[in-house]
Amino acid sequence: MTKYVINGGKPLHGEIEISGAKNAAVAIIPAALMVDGVCRIENLPEISDVKTLLHILKEMGAKLRVVDKRTLDIDCSRIGTSHATFDMMRRIRASYYIIGALLGRFGRADVAMPGGCNFGGVRPIDQHIKGFTAMGANVKVRNGIVSAVTGDGLRGATIYLDVVSVGATINLMLGAALAQGITIIENAAKEPHIVDLANFLNSMGADIRGAGTSVIKIRGVKRMSGGFYSIIPDQIEAGTYMAAVAGAGGRVLIKDVIPKHLEGISGKLREMGVTIVDLEDSIIVQRDAPLLRTHIKTMPYPGFPTDMQPQISTVLCLAEGTSTVTEGVWDNRFKYVDELAKMGSFIRVDGRTAIIEGVPYLTGAPIKASDLRAGAALVIAGLAAHGRTVIEGVNYIERGYEKMTQKLSSLGADIKIIFERDEPRFKKKIV
Numbered sequence: 001m002t003k004y005v006i007n008g009g010k011p012l013h014g015e016i017e018i019s020g021a022k023n024a025a026v027a028i029i030p031a032a033l034m035v036d037g038v039c040r041i042e043n044l045p046e047i048s049d050v051k052t053l054l055h056i057l058k059e060m061g062a063k064l065r066v067v068d069k070r071t072l073d074i075d076c077s078r079i080g081t082s083h084a085t086f087d088m089m090r091r092i093r094a095s096y097y098i099i100g101a102l103l104g105r106f107g108r109a110d111v112a113m114p115g116g117c118n119f120g121g122v123r124p125i126d127q128h129i130k131g132f133t134a135m136g137a138n139v140k141v142r143n144g145i146v147s148a149v150t151g152d153g154l155r156g157a158t159i160y161l162d163v164v165s166v167g168a169t170i171n172l173m174l175g176a177a178l179a180q181g182i183t184i185i186e187n188a189a190k191e192p193h194i195v196d197l198a199n200f201l202n203s204m205g206a207d208i209r210g211a212g213t214s215v216i217k218i219r220g221v222k223r224m225s226g227g228f229y230s231i232i233p234d235q236i237e238a239g240t241y242m243a244a245v246a247g248a249g250g251r252v253l254i255k256d257v258i259p260k261h262l263e264g265i266s267g268k269l270r271e272m273g274v275t276i277v278d279l280e281d282s283i284i285v286q287r288d289a290p291l292l293r294t295h296i297k298t299m300p301y302p303g304f305p306t307d308m309q310p311q312i313s314t315v316l317c318l319a320e321g322t323s324t325v326t327e328g329v330w331d332n333r334f335k336y337v338d339e340l341a342k343m344g345s346f347i348r349v350d351g352r353t354a355i356i357e358g359v360p361y362l363t364g365a366p367i368k369a370s371d372l373r374a375g376a377a378l379v380i381a382g383l384a385a386h387g388r389t390v391i392e393g394v395n396y397i398e399r400g401y402e403k404m405t406q407k408l409s410s411l412g413a414d415i416k417i418i419f420e421r422d423e424p425r426f427k428k429k430i431v
């Protein structure tokens with residue numbers, strides 16, 4: 001089993017670069033399935049979720065060509081199947097975007113129900129199904145397989161989402177890009193990766209307006225041809241390193257970010273006594289004074305992101321007084337709290353709220369990541385703690401963070417990867 005070993009208590013100093021956004025990449029790669037030509041995608045993060053998706057596309061007949069470390073040409077012009085490999089699909093959540101892409105392109109799709117991070121609650125796709133049904137698809141879910149069929153392709157429709165869903169907004173945008181007529185998505189999610197996907201599709205020839213607002217209008221086009229696109233920086237990766245500096249102390253220049261996307265996170269860290277200086281495409285994070293308590297509720301963008309909830313809760317374990325963190329997006333995302341308790345934290349979870357009594361310090365312990373962001377939170381705890389922390393389950397972390405141990409080491413952290421033979425890591429070469 002692969003583990004991270006951290007000798008904590010060292011403040012972080014220096015500069016790091018942020019990679020391309022995971023949640024944009026995992027939408028843009030399936031979107032390439034709809035393009036009749038070569039898509040050159042730049043700033044792809046080197047993470048296992050991206051590798052899994054590229055593997056799925058390759059198995060479907062896509063031609064992939066590496067241009068450089070972060071740039072890939074994807075050519076799906078010869079794909080002739082509406083069926084995606086079930087085994088790989090079950091590995092990641094974002095594989096459900098293949099449903100929208102295949103429905104848009106072929107008018108039918110047969111894909112496995114998505115897997116992905118399990119933070120303890122249910123992750124329904126009823127809003128995706130509701131939207132595709134309104135667009136004329138007959139959708140059935142049987143034995144873990146989603147089968148969607150249309151007569152002669154999807155037709156535009158007006159769809160009101162009952163919950164603000166990132167996944168449903170993206171999936172319906174994909175299907176609508178090549179549908180007949182106009183689709184309007186109301187109560188749409190506004191996350192930066194939704195805007196990024198719309199920009200990608202538009203640069204390939206789609207006609208999408210309003211992404212980033214709650215009403216998105218998509219005029220279906222007959223064909224999308226190839227083009228170039230560069231993925232935005234990862235807001236959550238940047239937020240995670242901001243939280244790491246807040247937890248461990250120090251001063252770090254975080255480069256290649258869009259400060260506007262980080263406003264929700266920066267605002268809360270400032271309330272906690274952390275200095276944040278916004279520059280044009282980088283930020284400085286500095287913490288050299290005691291942390292102050294605060295109260296946070298996660299919400300869809302532009303609110304405080306749920307994908308930063310475990311990391312910020314971990315930092316609040318070290319703030320004087322009582323803080324509260326309320327999860328406003330998912331039913332249950334506090335599984336990591338039991339692991340933090342092993343390090344001396346005091347967190348009580350009452351429904352969707354964590355009540356955090358600050359402690360002067362955490363102590364290193366053997367702990368286990370249960371999902372991607374929980375894993376990132378445990379790394380922050382290890383960096384801030386006195387003594388040695390050993391983290392298992394790091395394959396979750398590597399799904400979404402590119403070279404996390406190297407980036408942290410470059411900031412002076414004492415963090416090492418211990419490889420053990422029996423870990424089922426994704427070593428296969430994709431292209």
Ligand code: EPZ
Binds near residue numbers: 094125127163307
């Ligand atoms: C995306 O998940 C992200 N994943 C998640 O990030 C993130 O936590 C989430 O959006 C919210 O920001 C990817 O982009 C791959 P949702 P998604 O549909 O699309 C309910 C990470 O750590 N809902 O916006 O699956 C749902 O139960 C990951 O990077 C329905 O009820 O999330 C939840 O309460 C983890 N019916 C809320 O909406 C539906 O059909 C938001 O879910 C769909 C969702």
